[in-house]
Amino acid sequence: MRILLLGSGGRENALAWKMAQSSILDALFIAPGNAGTKQYGTNVALNPTDFEAVKSFVLDEKIDMVVVGPEDPLVLGIHDFFLADEALAKIAVIGPQKEAAQLEGSKDFAKQFMAKHNIPTAKYATFTKDTLEQGYAFLEGMNAPYVLKADGLAAGKGVLILDNLKEAKAELKSMLSDAKFGEASSRVVIEQFLSGIECSVFVLTDGDSYKILPEAKDYKRIGEGDTGLNTGGMGAISPVPFADAAFMDKVKNQIIIPTVKGLKADQIPYKGFIFFGLINVKGEPYVIEYNCRMGDPETEVVMPRLRSDLLDLFEGVATNTLSERDVQFDERFAATVMMVSGGYPESYEKGKQVYGLHTVQDSLVFHAGTKADGPAVITSGGRVLAVTSYGRNLAAALDKSYQAIENVEFDKAYYRKDIGFDVVER
Ligand code: AMP
Numbered sequence: 182m183r184i185l186l187l188g189s190g191g192r193e194n195a196l197a198w199k200m201a202q203s204s205i206l207d208a209l210f211i212a213p214g215n216a217g218t219k220q221y222g223t224n225v226a227l228n229p230t231d232f233e234a235v236k237s238f239v240l241d242e243k244i245d246m247v248v249v250g251p252e253d254p255l256v257l258g259i260h261d262f263f264l265a266d267e268a269l270a271k272i273a274v275i276g277p278q279k280e281a282a283q284l285e286g287s288k289d290f291a292k293q294f295m296a297k298h299n300i301p302t303a304k305y306a307t308f309t310k311d312t313l314e315q316g317y318a319f320l321e322g323m324n325a326p327y328v329l330k331a332d333g334l335a336a337g338k339g340v341l342i343l344d345n346l347k348e349a350k351a352e353l354k355s356m357l358s359d360a361k362f363g364e365a366s367s368r369v370v371i372e373q374f375l376s377g378i379e380c381s382v383f384v385l386t387d388g389d390s391y392k393i394l395p396e397a398k399d400y401k402r403i404g405e406g407d408t409g410l411n412t413g414g415m416g417a418i419s420p421v422p423f424a425d426a427a428f429m430d431k432v433k434n435q436i437i438i439p440t441v442k443g444l445k446a447d448q449i450p451y452k453g454f455i456f457f458g459l460i461n462v463k464g465e466p467y468v469i470e471y472n473c474r475m476g477d478p479e480t481e482v483v484m485p486r487l488r489s490d491l492l493d494l495f496e497g498v499a500t501n502t503l504s505e506r507d508v509q510f511d512e513r514f515a516a517t518v519m520m521v522s523g524g525y526p527e528s529y530e531k532g533k534q535v536y537g538l539h540t541v542q543d544s545l546v547f548h549a550g551t552k553a554d555g556p557a558v559i560t561s562g563g564r565v566l567a568v569t570s571y572g573r574n575l576a577a578a579l580d581k582s583y584q585a586i587e588n589v590e591f592d593k594a595y596y597r598k599d600i601g602f603d604v605v606e607r
C-alpha cells in the first residue's frame with residue numbers, strides 16, 4: 182500500500198514508526214512530517230488543510246490510503262472532500278467525515294449525542310448570546326466549581342473551570358458576548374463538575390465493528406504534581422493501573438458499544454479512531470470528551486503496545502472487515518516523557534539544535550516539534566521530543582526514559598520529572 186499520513190507531531194511520528202513495520206507497506210509519505218518521521222518515509226511540504234494540494238499529491242503519487250493524524254482536516258471535511266471527488270472517492274481515508282468529527286468539533290453535538298444514547302457524562306446545558314440570562318440562572322442553580330466549555334475547537338484552551346459564581350458569570354459573558362474564543366465560543370456548554378481520575382481509551386472502528394486499543398493516561402499540566410498551565414500533554418503511560426477488567430468492562434458496555442451503535446443508528450458513518458476522554462468517578466466511567474483522532478502523547482505509548490500490523494487494521498477499516506482482523510497487545514508497560522522548549526505553553530524559542538539523540542539505544546524517540554537542517558535536528562515547536570520506553574512495570578519504563586533523556590539536550594529544554602506520579606508505586 183502507498184500511504185499518505187497527514188500531520189507533524191509526536192503522534193504522527195509514532196504512527197509512521199508503526200506503519201513502517203507493516204508487511205503491506207510499499208511507500209510512506211508524511212505531510213508535512215518532522216525530522217523524526219523522515220526516518221520512516223518521505224516528508225512532503227504540504228499543508229494538511231489544503232485539500233486541493235493534498236488531492237494533487239495523492240493522484241500524482243498513486244496513494245491508496247490517507248491516514249489523518251490531527252483533528253483539523255477532519256473537522257474541515259477532508260474525508261467528505263475525498264468522497265465527493267470522482268478521482269478520489271475510491272481512496273481510503275482513515276478518519277471520520279465532517280458530521281462525525283463534530284463529536285470533537287462541537288461539545289454541544291457531543292453532549293446531545295451522549296444524552297440521546299444514554300452514555301454517562303456530566304449533566305449540562307448549552308447557551309448562546311441570546312440566552313445569556315438563562316445561562317446566569319443555570320449557574321446560580323449549580324455548585325462550584327463551574328465548568329464552562331466553548332462549543333467549538335479552541336486549540337485545547339476552550340475549557341474553563343472556575344471556583345466562584347461571580348467569575349463564572351463574567352467568563353460566560355466574555356465567551357458569549359465578547360467572543361473570548363472567537364466563533365468557537367458563540368455557544369457555551371456549562372456542565373456539572375466531575376471529581377475523579379482521568380484516562381484515555383482508544384477504539385478503531387469501521388462503522389460496524391470496533392477494536393479497543395491499549396488505554397493510556399496523559400499528564401496535561403506543565404508543572405509537577407499536575408500544577409500550572411494546560412499543555413498538549415507532557416507525558417503518558419500505558420496500561421493504566423486503575424483501568425482494570427471491571428472498569429474496562431463498564432467502559433465497553435456503557436460507553437464504547439453505545440457510541441458505535443449510536444453512530445450507526447443515527448446514520449453517521451465513522452471510519453477511524455475514536456478517542457474517549459474518560460473520568461473514573463468512584464469506579465464509574467463518564468465521558469469528559471470525545472476526540473475524532475488519536476491522542477498526543479498517548480499515541481507514543483499506545484502504538485508501541487500494539488503488536489498487530491496497523492496497516493492490516495486500517496485495511497479492515499477501509500473495507501469494512503475490521504471484525505476479521507486480529508488485535509494483539511504487547512504485555513509490557515510503556516511510558517513516554519515529553520521534552521519541551523523552556524517557556525512552553527507560553528512563549529518559547531525555536532531553532533535550537535538537539536544533541537545526543539544517537540546516545541538513545543534502548544528507548545524510542547518520537548519527534549514532536551523538530552525539523553531537519555542537513556544532518557542536524559532543530560527544535561521547531563513547544564513540544565519537541567517524546568521519549569518512550571518499555572518496562573516490566575511502569576516505574577521501570579519511566580526510569581528508562583528518564584535515563585535516556587539525561588543524554589539528550591537542547592537549549593532551555595524542560596520536562597516533568599514526575600510522570601506517572603499518581604499511579605506508580607515507588
Ligand atoms: P475537555 O477539553 O472537554 O477534555 O476538557 C479539558 C479538561 O478539563 C479535561 O481533561 C478535564 O481535566 C477538565 N474537565 C472537563 N470537563 C470536566 C468536568 N465536567 N468535570 C471535571 N473536569 C472537567
Ligand code: GLY
Nearest residue numbers: 399414476477478
Ligand atoms: N493528549 C490529549 C489530546 O491529544 O487531546
